[in-house]
Amino acid sequence: MNANAKLRADLVLASRFENIEVAERALVDLCHRAGFADDEEYWLVTALREAVANAVRHGNQQDPERLVRIAYTIANSTVTIRVEDEGKGFDPDDIPDPTDPENLLLPSGRGIFYMRQFMNRVDFGSTATGGTSVVMVKDFASNDKDRPGVSG
Amino acid sequence: MKSNIRDVGDTRIIELGGKITIGTGDVKIRELISEALDDDKKDILFDLGDVTAIDSSGIGEMVACYTTVTKRGGQLKLMHLSPKINDILQVTQLITVFEVYDDEREALGSF
Numbered sequence: 150m151n152a153n154a155k156l157r158a159d160l161v162l163a164s165r166f167e168n169i170e171v172a173e174r175a176l177v178d179l180c181h182r183a184g185f186a187d188d189e190e191y192w193l194v195t196a197l198r199e200a201v202a203n204a205v206r207h208g209n210q211q212d213p214e215r216l217v218r219i220a221y222t223i224a225n226s227t228v229t230i231r232v233e234d235e236g237k238g239f240d241p242d243d244i245p246d247p248t249d250p251e252n253l254l255l256p257s258g259r260g261i262f263y264m265r266q267f268m269n270r271v272d273f274g275s276t277a278t279g280g281t282s283v284v285m286v287k288d289f290a291s292n293d294k295d296r297p298g299v300s301g
Numbered sequence: 302m303k304s305n306i307r308d309v310g311d312t313r314i315i316e317l318g319g320k321i322t323i324g325t326g327d328v329k330i331r332e333l334i335s336e337a338l339d340d341d342k343k344d345i346l347f348d349l350g351d352v353t354a355i356d357s358s359g360i361g362e363m364v365a366c367y368t369t370v371t372k373r374g375g376q377l378k379l380m381h382l383s384p385k386i387n388d389i390l391q392v393t394q395l396i397t398v399f400e401v402y403d404d405e406r407e408a409l410g411s412f
Binding site: 166167191198256 | 354
C-alpha cells in the first residue's frame with residue numbers, strides 16, 4: 150500500500166440494487182490508486198456492499214426516488230466509508246446475533262455482522278433528516294489478525 | 302451469476318460462478334433449487350468453485366435453500382470452496398451447518 154495516499158470521493162446513488170455495483174467500482178478504483186492489496190480490497194468491498202444494500206433495502210425501501218450518499222476517504226493506511234440513507238433509522242441492537250446457534254438457520258440478519266467482521270469499527274448514527282448513517286473504518290496498520298482480510 | 306446443471310445418478314450438481322449477491326444471484330439460486338425439487342432431485346451439490354463473492358443475502362438464500370431441501374427429505378451440500386468463501390462460512394459459523402467437500406467423487410459418495 151502507498152503510505153502517503155490521501156484520496157477522497159463522494160457518490161450519490163438512486164436506491165437500486167444494481168447501483169451497489171457502481172459503489173463497488175468507485176471503491177475498487179480508489180483502492181487501486183491507493184495501492185491496496187487484492188485481499189484488502191476484497192474485504193472492504195464486502196463490507197461496503199452490505200452497507201449500501203442495507204441503505205437501499207431497509208433504509209430507503211428500494212424507492213429509487215430516495216438517495217444513498219457514500220463518502221470514501223483513504224488517508225495513509227486508514228479507509229473510512231460513510232453511507233447514509235433517507236429512511237426512518239433503526240436500532241442496530243435489535244438485530245440478533247446471527248452466530249447464535251438458534252439463529253444460524255435464519256435467512257437474514259447477517260449484513261451488519263458482515264460489516265463488523267470485515268472492518269475495524271462500525272458506528273451507526275442518524276442523519277439530519279432521521280435516516281441512518283453508518284461509518285465504517287478499516288486501518289490496515291492495526292494488528293487485528295483474527296479477522297479475515299487483515300494481513301497483519 | 303453463472304450456473305450450470307449436471308445430474309450424476311440421483312444427485313444434481315449445480316455449478317455456480319461469479320457473484321451470489323443481492324437482487325440477482327440470491328434469487329437465481331432459489332430458482333435453481335426449486336427447479337431441482339420439481340425434477341425430483343433432492344440430493345443437491347452446490348459447486349462453488351467459480352464463485353467470487355457471496356454477500357449476506359447470498360448466504361441467507363443458501364441457508365433458506367438448505368432448509369427447503371432438508372424439509373423435503375433431501376440434502377444440500379457444498380463443494381470446491383475458495384479460501385475467501387471458506388472464510389465467510391467460517392466467520393458466519395455456517396461451516397457447522399453445511400457439509401463441505403473438496404473432491405467431487407467423495408461428495409457424491411456422501412449422499
